[in-house]
Amino acid sequence: MLDRSCIEAIDPLLEILDGKWTLPLLLELFVGTKRFGELRRRLDPISPKTLTDRLRLLEEKGIITRTQYSGVPLHVEYEPTERGWNLQPIFAAMWAWVQENSLSDKHGTEKIALT
Amino acid sequence: MLDRSCIEAIDPLLEILDGKWTLPLLLELFVGTKRFGELRRRLDPISPKTLTDRLRLLEEKGIITRTQYSGVPLHVEYEPTERGWNLQPIFAAMWAWVQENSLSDKHGTEKIALT
DNA sequence: CTCCATAGTTCATTTTATGAAACTATTGCA
């Protein structure tokens, strides 16, 4: 169960997942290892700056690896680490929620309790 | 399993969970129904404006309810709806990840593949 | 008809995130 101790504890995770493109980016890498240019095309219209910002952060946090291949033309591949793959259940839970709860975009039904 | 179709699908959920204080706020409400002032104290140093912004958004998205009690002094209680409670597995998955993966803040180990 | 307590709102400002455009770096081949 969830209790108060979770509230501060999940902070490091929020730092990792924060930012406009982070979740779609991670989903792309869960689908399969990808190169910089491919990510850029798939996440269009992301800017290269934002993409590198995200990739660097995720790398620093140990969520993905960057592997550089020499050859012509030079290329680089990104893929999740084990820590990264371990995030999958979170995405699966999000996906499940969307499936079951997202169809109707309910609007707030305000209650007024009479005492 | 996760596939490409998830990537756009989770967008409505990201709109709900976005924002600096949203996740801690929801965790507070999962722990128990709370009043405005209590949330404000627990989430200190959140500003009252940010707090109302979040509460209004979550209410509009059908994640929490606002119940106003007349009496002296007037007070208001916030609690998760069923849709809101259904988010718990997501938090549980986050919590589990933190437990198992967050202890060491690994730094990026860059690979260079020689071909 | 004023005061207290709760729950906000308003608005100016600061901070942070995102974006667009142009530029750099690396490599091998022609």
Added chain:
DNA sequence: TGCAATAGTTTCATAAAATGAACTATGGAG
């Protein structure tokens, strides 16, 4: 030597989000 292809970086402008301080609203007790 110079070009093509990949993968970035840099700089600057803009947009979005968060903050802080002061103010408003409500309602009953006294």
